[in-house]
Amino acid sequence: MRGKRYFVAAAGTVAILGGLVAPTTxxxxxxxxxxxxxxAGHFCIYxxxxxxxARCQWSQDKKANTADDCSFIQRGQNVRSxxxxxxxxxxxxKSTNYHDRVGSxxxxxGGNLQGSYQIRSFKPQ
Numbered sequence: 001m002r003g004k005r006y007f008v009a010a011a012g013t014v015a016i017l018g019g020l021v022a023p024t025t026x027x028x029x030x031x032x033x034x035x036x037x038x039x040a041g042h043f044c045i046y047x048x049x050x051x052x053x054a055r056c057q058w059s060q061d062k063k064a065n066t067a068d069d070c071s072f073i074q075r076g077q078n079v080r081s082x083x084x085x086x087x088x089x090x091x092x093x094k095s096t097n098y099h100d101r102v103g104s105x106x107x108x109x110g111g112n113l114q115g116s117y118q119i120r121s122f123k124p125q
Contacts, residue, residue: 035050035051036050036051036081036083036110037051037055038051038055038057038083038085038110039057039059039085040085041059041085041086041087042057042058042059042085042086043057043058043082043083043084043085043086043090043122044056044057044058044082044083044084044085044110045057045066045070045073045079045081045082045119046079046080046081046082046083047072047077047078047079047080048080048081049080049081049112049115050081050112051081051083051110052081053072053080054071054072054077056069056070056071056072056073058122061086061088061123061124062098062121062122062123062124063121063122063123064096064097064098064121065096065097065120065121066118066119066120066121066122067096067120073118073119073120076118077118078115078116078117078118079113079115079117079118079119080112080113080115081110081111081112081113082105082110082111082113082119083105083109083110084105084106084107084108084109084110085108086107086124087107088107088124088125089104089105089106089107089124089125090104090105090122090123090124090125091103091104091122091123091124091125092104092105092119092121092122093119093120093121093122094117094118094119094120095120095121096120096121097121098121098123099121102117102119104125
């Protein structure tokens with residue numbers, strides 16, 4: 001995906017770190033959470049930009065292998081956006097069992113990612 005970057009920020013600036021879009025807002029407006037359709041208290045990943053496509057969500061604090069219960073990860077699709085509806089920052093990884101960290105998202109925020117990898121595990125920071 002050369003030449004194009006997609007990203008969302010609730011209110012404020014956006015920092016791009018190694019292809020990861022990290023919203024730098026203090027919090028998110030309720031309409032942003034609604035746009036991403038993520039149940040309160042859950043960490044959500046999406047197969048498309050802006051919370052579109054297939055969604056997988058978890059209420060637990062950490063997951064060693066997202067492919068255990070996420071159909072689009074099982075099909076080999078990449079993650080293009082995330083929403084962190086939990087009360088703490090989530091770190092996420094390209095490999096299972098918390099290896100190959102690719103980024104993190106603060107509580108109550110989300111946005112688009114580079115879209116060239118899967119999130120295979122996550123845990124609180």
